[in-house]
Each structure stands twice: as structure tokens, then as C-alpha cells.
Amino acid sequence: MTSADPTSEPTATGTTAPRSLTAVRPAADARRLLADLVPPRHFQDARFATYRADEAYPSQRAAVERLEEVAAELRRPRGGGLFRRRRPAPAVYLDGGFGVGKTHLLTSLAHAVGVERAAYGTFVEYTNLVGALGFLPTVEALAEKRLVCIDEFELDDPGDTVLMSRLLRELGDRGVALAATSNTLPDALGEGRFAAEDFLREIQAMAERFEVMRVDGEDYRHRSVVTDAEPLDAGTIRAVVEETAGATLDDFSALVDHLREVHPSRYGAMLDGVSVVGLTDVGPVTEQAAALRLVVLVDRLYDRDVPVLLGGAGEHGLFTDAMLRGGYRKKYYRALSRLGSLAEDGRGVAEGGGSVPR
Known part of the structure; x- marks a missing residue:
């Protein structure tokens, strides 16, 4: 929903003015913002079966197999009951360099669990969602999902990192499974190893819940x-x-x-x-x-x-x-x-x- 339609309009000279983004005043409501938390069109066909694991890097195949296990677990009905202790929901972090297919794997996990049962967005999209809806309404909305995926977890803004750490803790306590990736640059020392250490340090109270999965390899785009x-x-x-x-x-x-x-x-x-x-x-x-x-x-x-x-x-x-x-x-x-x-x-x-x- 937008408050202005960017369709072409006749000008004073009788010609048609091209559409303009500056004419658009989006008025997306909470339902629309939440509905947008799905794997992007760019990865709409991503599946575990389409991930081309490089045999030179066994960690790629190991990551696929482990994520398939996580997906199978999340597709099963939630356990529990009055006198039965529920197992903690999975929480996984994909650690690796630029262009090794971490986003492909993350979107594959969301598709395998079911996009209607998963929320998928970048770190920035979640912090923006909290800014638009408020913290507690965001928690309540995301707690309805079985899985929350955070692509490109960022550590460059201390305030946003603390906010996301709190959000993850609230969701984890409610039994929501979590999956995250980092946005390591190709020239980063260790190709992501230190990103994993930073991630675990910054989320503090949640660190022990996360299983770090290393994804080695070269930039498949060679760009x-x-x-x-x-x-x-x-x-x-x-x-x-x-x-x-x-x-x-x-x-x-x-x-x-x-x-x-x-x-x-x-x-x-x-x-x-x-x-x-x-x-x-x-x-x-x-x-x-x-x-x-x-x-x-x-x-x-x-x-x-x-x-x-x-x-x-x-x-x-x-x-x-x-x-x-x-x-x-x-x-x-x-x-x-x-x-x-x-x-x-x-x-x-x-x-x-x-x-x-x-």
C-alpha cells in the first residue's frame, strides 16, 4: 500500500512524464512489513539440492547435511506438554568468507522449513522492523514463526547489536529456532573466523545456544x-x-x-x-x-x-x-x-x- 501511485502523468506540454520514486510515499502497515520477511526473489529457487558443494572443501557438504537435519527437526510437531521438558530450539550460525554460498544455504533452510513458518530478513530489516513496530510487537509477531533467519548479521553498530541480541534472546526463550550468517568481506583476515568470535562475544547471553558451522571455500562468483x-x-x-x-x-x-x-x-x-x-x-x-x-x-x-x-x-x-x-x-x-x-x-x-x- 502506498499513498501515491508512481504512474506516469501528462505534463504541461502534453508529453508523458516518466514514473518517479520520489513521488511515492509508502504507507506499508505492520502486516505488510511482516509479509515482506521472506527469502528474496534473487534466491527464490535456492534449495539444498541446488547448492553446489565444492568437494575440495568438505565443510560445505557438512553444512548442507547439518542444515537438512535442522530443517527435518523443525518440520516435526513441537514437543512439550505439561510434564515434558521441551528441547531448546536449534540456533545455528554460518561462518565463512565472501561468496561461499551462505545466503543460498540460509534461504534453502527457510524453504525447507516452509516460508509460511519462517521469517527471513537481513540484520538491517529486523532493526528497521523494531523501529517501525516497537520491540514487544516485533517479538510477538516473530514468536509466531518456527524459524527466524538473519542474513548478514552486522557488528558495526553497538546499539543495533545489543538490540538484536535482546531480540534473539526473547525469541529463543519462546522456542523459536534461529539461523544467522555474517557479511565477511573477501579480504577479511581468516575469511570469517574472527567474525564468528565477534558474533558469539556480542550476543553474550545467547552465545552458548548457537552452533557455529564453518563454510570454507572460494568466492563462487569470482568477482x-x-x-x-x-x-x-x-x-x-x-x-x-x-x-x-x-x-x-x-x-x-x-x-x-x-x-x-x-x-x-x-x-x-x-x-x-x-x-x-x-x-x-x-x-x-x-x-x-x-x-x-x-x-x-x-x-x-x-x-x-x-x-x-x-x-x-x-x-x-x-x-x-x-x-x-x-x-x-x-x-x-x-x-x-x-x-x-x-x-x-x-x-x-x-x-x-x-x-x-x-
């Missing part, structure tokens, strides 16, 4: 963190948007300003019905709060496989050097990687004459 896709000129972007059903066109600075007025939990709703996003005059974002909001938007675009037509300077210099060296560097490098991938998809749309790949 760099930043793709540096070449930007498109403004005329090409406008022409593609005008020829593509469901496409939007926005000035980059105007969109960044608009994100300030929309709660990040509603960025997904802002993209309802959007097939391609065109952005002109893309340039550096120098304010940290604005940059972090942009990261969330890029994540929602990536989840939905929405190609992006990047104009201006494109990815080049999008985040400052200080940001890329700071505490949120993982978020920014992830956003650059994902935006670069979406920009390449956008270039494919442009070169294909406006056809959107699906």
Missing part, C-alpha cells in the same frame, strides 16, 4: 568487491525508461533527499511494481546518514533483481574514502558490489532495447 560499471548518458536513460513498462526515472540527489522522508522499513514497498530504476546525475554521497539509507535501498533493489540505469559518475566515488575505511565499510562495499551488478543488468536492458530480463 571483485566493486564492479565499476560504466555509467550511461542521461539521454539513453530517459529513452530506456520511456520504452520500458514499470520503469522509473529520478535525479539522484532528489532521490537521496526523498529517502530521508521514508522509513527504511518501507523502501521495499516503494519499489512495488518497479521493473527498472533510472538515475541521472549520480554523484558522491558525503553525509553518512544519507549513505546508509542508500545502502538499504540498494539492498532492496538487489533482493528484487531490479536493474539500475546509472548516469552521472555512476559508482565512481559514490562513497567517500573515509566511509570506505570506517566502521560501516562492509555495508558500503556490499552496496557497491550489488549496485555494480544491477548497473550491468541495466546496461543489458539498454542494449536490449528496453526488454527487462526476468
